[in-house]
Every structure is written in structure tokens, then in C-alpha cells.
Amino acid sequence: MGRDRAVTVSTDSHGHTTGWARSGVGRPPVPDPSAAAFFDVDNTIMQGASLYWLARGLAARRYVTTSDLARFAWRQLRFRIMATEHPGDMSLAKEAALAFVAGWRVGDVERLTEEIFDELMAPRIWPGTRRLAEAHLAAGQRVWLVSAAPVEIGRVIAARLGLTGAIGTVAEVAAGAYTGRLVGEPMHGPVKAEAVGHLATVEGLDLASCTAYSDSANDLPMLSTVGRAVAVNPDGVLLRQARRRGWEVRDFRTGRRAARIAVPSTAAVAAVAAGLALHRRTRPD
Template sequence: MAGTRRVTVSTDAHGHTTGWADATAVGPTPTDPRAAAFFDVDNTMMRGASIYWFARGLAARRYFTTGDLARFAWQQTRYRVLATEHAGDMSQARQAALAFVEGWRVGDVERLAEEIFDELMAPRIWAGTRRLAQRHLDAGQRVWLVSAAPVEIGRVIAARLGLTGAIGTVAEVVDGTYTGRLVGELMHGPAKAEAVSQLATVEGLDLPRCTAYSDSSNDLPMLTAVGRAVAVNPDGALLRVARERGWEVRDFRTGRRAARIAVPSTAALGLLAGAVSAGRALHRRRRPA
């Protein structure tokens, strides 16, 4: 895979910078070009956090030590029981987003993301959510993923699912290599709504005709930025809001799985920062040439 980056970076009149990537170089022309659907990824499109599964795939390839992954898994279990996403997580999450890709080639990240998606993420895609996305595609609308993960990883997931593209966290790239600095903000909370608005302006979308899907109350800014909001596998706070506002609710969890507290995306990024820090020396030694 070539190391050429395929990311559009946009800055609005208020100075908000965001980025997105098309899943394919040339896609079909939508028959309903003014409408689109936006899907959160973690716990909405797939079970768990995409960045966690990516880290687990790297550990299997010895980019992390077994001990690093064990500590990461223990922390994930702890967050399943105790953690919720909140503003206090964001500095740790931002650090993770920076540390995670520093020094990597863009092409290497995308190649590994493709391999790891097929191995670990594809079996965890919610079939029900995937069907919802397909309905929009069948209606001639574009479908975008919106994730706090690096936009290149989001693009790979979108491509594998046959979707239009992905909005995600944009890390600075110089000469095909990540510098460890962010372009804009971590794609979380209000940043998702700002990104959706910017993409709508560039792509000529009519937001009142668009739909957004998420599991988390942290995505309320995105859910309220469009004409139709759908709560998918919702956390307690989002479920309450959805019921109050008469939003559609889709829950694809069953039995014990429905009772679990899923790993929040920012918590997963924060946990990843610890794993990256602990395994940094080995990580650098084994980074693809």
C-alpha cells in the first residue's frame, strides 16, 4: 500500500479543524446526495473500542509485550465496571492519540489496520447496525463513520464495510510519517458535531435530512445536529434522553452482554496511552521499516 495520505482537512469560520477520508478513491454517485447517515463506531457499529482491538492485534504481532497487553486487559476490565466518559478523560485520551502513532508510516498503519480488522474487528461488528447502514446505502445516501480513533483506521473500517468514508482524529503527517502532533482536536463530543457540520457544508448535505447513530450520551451534540437521531445499544444517560425526546432506540445486545458496561472510547484511548508508554521501547524496535 502506498504511503500517500487520503485525508481531507477542513477549517471552519470559527477555527475548528477536522478531517475525513473517503473509503474508496471513486465511489458510486449517490441518488439522494443531500441526505447521509453518521455512525459512531465503538459500541455502536462494533462491540468494544476499535483502538483496543487494534492494540490487541499489535500485541499479537509483538509490537507490545505480553505483560503490556495483560495490564491493558486488566485496565479494560476495570473500566468496564467503573468508568464513564467525561471531560476528565480527555487529556489522557489526547496523550494516547499522540503517542500511539508517533513515528509510524501512514501506509504501515493502514496495512496493519486492514489485517487486524479482518482478524479481530470484523467478528465484532453488530449485524443489526450494519443492516441499518445498508438501508441508507440502498436508499442512495452516503454513510460515514465518526470515531475518536485515527482517521486512517476509521477509513479502513469504512472500506471493509462498504461505507462512504470516515471522520476521525487527524494526526499530523510529514513525509508520510506521523509526527505525534494532532491536527485539530480529538474527535469526541462537540468535535463530532462540528466535523459533521463541516463535512455537510463541503459535501452539500442537508443536515435536517441526515441521521446520526450512537450509543453514548457524549454524542448528544452530533445526535442533535441532524434531523433524525437513533440511540443504538445506548448507555443509561442516552436512553433517558432518547425516551424523553421520542427518539428511536435499537438495542442489539442480549442477556449478559446487554448488562455489561462497554469500554468508552476515550477510556480506551486513555488505557492505550498506558500500554504505549509501557511498551514504547519494544514498540519502536519492532516498528515496520
């Protein structure tokens, strides 16, 4: 049941490539074709970073390369904690994130991601955020995930949660296998807003009737693109902006956990990378 899966690569008005993909999740006819909701993933839909949980699952299966994961973890620590995210560095960081799957078959990675979602990610979906997404679906609106993580992760999460689809960073594929390089820019910051705008054009959406959810100030461009913005488990900068702009705030965390959750979600990647030194790595055939 549902539509076949398909990955689509689009270009903006300047000819720059951005990536987005449908999840392949079929839904009944949509009563409200002009409205949709866009959800960031890490710390918005789920506790922590989706790439961390994927890395942890791959580590348990001995499929990852320690050096590539460690380099990625270090860049993520710099960006998240020191707020030094620059477009060039982001490209390098996402290249590092994809390097360890170079040569792997797309089907193998999708199968592993599905297994790891069920094992490690599903228990960490925020129930409150899931209810928000389900409310949009119940109102006859489409719901899309928008993440800087590889689109395959978003596609699996969307499918498992019964959402419409996913927008994410696109990895280059040749002959059914990943090359370890990106197609276009990482789905981050202004690129997210551009992708949402492009999707709205393709899907016939009215952005003024749409809603966006995120935990991070990095997503201010996306949040500012739609008619209704909601800060979910917001970082300090986003919380201040939300209060200044009169945006709704939803926080599903409590106490000290609310103040500290953003750092462990990224720092834990480095801990996993260090632990991988104890394992021998193999790759899927």
C-alpha cells in the same frame, strides 16, 4: 476502482482545526444527494472499542509500547467509567493513543490496520447495525463513520463495509510518518457535531434529512444536529435522553451482556497493556 484516498483537515468558524477524511471507497452516483447517515463506531458499529482491537492485533505482532498503551488505557477507564471526560484530558488521552505510532510510516499503519480489521474487528461488527447502514446505501444515501479513534481506523472499516467514508481524529504526519501529535481536537463530543456540519456543507447535505446513530451520551451534540437520531446499544444516559426526546432505540445486545458491554470494551485495553509486559516490542522498518 473508486477514488484515490485523501485526508482533509478542515477548520470551524472560529479557526479551530477539525479532521475528517474520505475513505477512498467509490460508489455509483447517489440518487439522494441531500441525505446521509452518520454512525459512531465503538459499541455502535462494532462490539467493543476499535482501538482495543487494534492494540490487541499490534500486541500479537509485537509492535506496541507497553507504557504508552497503559497510560492510554488508564485514561480511557477514567473517562468511560467515572464520566470525567474534559476537553483537556481528552486531548492528552488521544495524544497517548497516538504516541506509540510516532515515527511509523503511514503506509505501514494502514496495512496493519487492514490486517487487524480482517482478523479481529470484522467478526465483531454488529449485524443489526450493518443492516441499518446497508439500508441507507440501498436508499441511495451516503453513509459516513464518525469516531474519536484515529481516522485511519475509520477509513479501513468504511472501506471494508463498503461505506462512503470516515470522519475521525487526525494524527500529524511529517515526511510520510506519524509525529505522535494530533492535528486539531479529538473527534469527540461537540467536535463531532461541528465536523458533521462542515461535511454537510462540503457535500451539499441537508442535515434535516440526515440520520445519526450512536451508543453514547457523549454524542448527544451529533445526534441533536440531524433530523433523525437513533440510539444504538445505548448507555444509560443516552437511553433516558432518547426516551425523553422520542428518539428511536435499537439494541442488538441481550440480557446481562447489554448492561455490561461498555465497561469490558474499555477495561480490556488495560488487560492487554498488562499482558504486553511479557513481550518484547519492535517497530516497523
